[in-house]
Every structure is written in structure tokens, then in C-alpha cells.
Amino acid sequence: MLGLNYDGIENYLKSYGKYIVRQARGILKQRGKDDTGKLSKSLKFKITQDKEGYDIKFLASKYAAFVNKGVSGTKGTRTYIDADGKRKRSPFKFKKQPPSHVIEGWIKRKGLKGRSRGTKYKLKDGTIKSRGAGRFITRKSFAFIIARSIKKKGIPAASFYTQPLSYSYKLFKKEMVKHFKADVLNEIKTFKK
Numbered sequence: 798m799l800g801l802n803y804d805g806i807e808n809y810l811k812s813y814g815k816y817i818v819r820q821a822r823g824i825l826k827q828r829g830k831d832d833t834g835k836l837s838k839s840l841k842f843k844i845t846q847d848k849e850g851y852d853i854k855f856l857a858s859k860y861a862a863f864v865n866k867g868v869s870g871t872k873g874t875r876t877y878i879d880a881d882g883k884r885k886r887s888p889f890k891f892k893k894q895p896p897s898h899v900i901e902g903w904i905k906r907k908g909l910k911g912r913s914r915g916t917k918y919k920l921k922d923g924t925i926k927s928r929g930a931g932r933f934i935t936r937k938s939f940a941f942i943i944a945r946s947i948k949k950k951g952i953p954a955a956s957f958y959t960q961p962l963s964y965s966y967k968l969f970k971k972e973m974v975k976h977f978k979a980d981v982l983n984e985i986k987t988f989k990k
Contacts, residue, residue: 802980802983802984803851803977803980804980805976805977805979805980805983806851806973806976806977806980807844807846807851808976809972809973809976810844810851810853811844813853813965813969813972814842814844814853814855815842816961816965817842817855817958817961817962817965818840818841818842818855820960820961821840821855821957821958821961822837822840822957824955824956824957824960824961825837825864825955825957828955828957830864830955830957832903832906832907833906835858836857836858836860836861836864839856839857839858839861840855840856840857840861840958841855841856841857842854842855842856843856855958855962857958861958862889863889863952864952864954864955864957865877865954865955865956865957865958865959866887866888866889866954866956866959867887867889867951867952867953867954867955868887868889868890868891868951868952869886869887869889869890869891869951870890870891870947870948870949870950870951871890871891871948871949872949872950873949873950873951874886874887874951875887875951875952875953875954876954877954877956877959878954878956878959878960878963879959879963880959880962880963880966881963882963882964887951887954890951891947891948891951893948894944894945894947894948895944895947895948896944897937897940897941897944898940900940900941900943900944900947901936901937901940904936904939904940904943905936909939910933910939911933911934911935911936911938911939911942912931912932912933912934913931913932913933913934914927915927915928915931915932916928
């Protein structure tokens with residue numbers, strides 16, 4: 798970019814990248830979307846410079862897009878907040894049921910136990926009784942029931958990257974202009990000497 802020194806812009810982009818990643822991690826934690834911590838650890842940013850200018854990219858693991866934008870189920874749609882702050886329909890939709898063995902691991906980590914509803918029947922005097930209610934079901938059966946529910950209802954969006962980007966964009970533009978101005982004035986002062 799014109800051969801000028803843009804240290805102020807570069808430092809601002811680094812601090813902005815750290816801010817967005819920190820906000821994204823906070824949103825994931827707040828919404829309980831990072832069970833193992835792998836997603837939070839995968840959040841990063843990268844700044845590149847070429848003759849056109851600077852480019853900042855926010856990176857994450859492969860499944861981050863599903864968590865960020867949500868996944869629509871077979872019986873309902875899910876929405877997310879895009880970088881402009883507008884609500885949009887999720888581009889992802891379940892076709893098959895999520896694998897039960899993954900849900901089994903989640904159940905084990907959370908320490909959850911499934912219980913059967915039992916069967917209800919009516920006695921001759923009109924009272925309703927239930928048989929088998931409250932018994933524990935196997936982890937495999939419980940995982941299958943949860944997986945089927947996820948397929949039907951979908952996964953709600955966390956908007957962990959898009960939300961902080963949309964909220965901070967106006968301030969980002971203002972600060973970029975300020976840092977660009979400071980860098981140009983710095984370069985002019987250096988050129989005069």
C-alpha cells in the first residue's frame with residue numbers, strides 16, 4: 798500500500814481481532830455451546846497485507862459454521878444474526894439424524910440419566926395409574942431419543958462471530974479512519990525531517 802508505514806492500523810487490527818475472538822469465546826461460554834473447549838481453542842484471527850491493503854480473517858474449526866449459523870430441523874427452521882445485524886435463515890438443514898455415539902459421549906460428560914415415561918392405564922374406578930414410570934433407560938436409548946429430537950428441532954444458532962462483528966462495525970470504521978490519519982500524519986512528519 799503506497800510504501801507507507803501503517804503501524805497504527807496494524808496494531809489496531811490486532812487489538813480488534815483479539816477483541817472479536819474474546820467476545821466470541823464469551824458468547825460460546827455464556828450459551829453453553831463449548832462442551833469440550835475445542836471450539837473456543839480453535840477461534841483465531843489472521844491479518845494479511847498485500848498491495849491492496851489489509852485483510853483480517855476470523856478462523857475456527859470446521860463445525861464452527863454449524864454452531865454459528867445453527868442447523869434447521871425437519872420440523873422447523875433456525876435463524877442467525879449476520880454481520881450486518883440482520884436475522885437470516887440458516888443455510889444448514891438436517892437430512893439424517895446426528896450420530897448417537899457422539900450424543901452418548903455428551904450424555905456421559907454431563908452425567909445425565911434418562912428415565913422412561915412408563916405406560917398409563919385406567920382402573921375400573923376411574924383412577925389413572927402408571928406402570929414402569931421413572932425407571933432408568935440405557936444411555937444408548939437416551940442418546941437415540943435426543944438425536945431424534947435434534948433432527949426434528951434443529952440446533953439454535955450461537956452467532957458467536959457474527960454478533961460481535963455486527964455490534965462493533967461502526968466503531969471499527971471510525972477507529973480505522975482515526976488510525977489511518979495518525980499513520981499518514983506520522984509519515985508526513987518523518988518525510989519532512
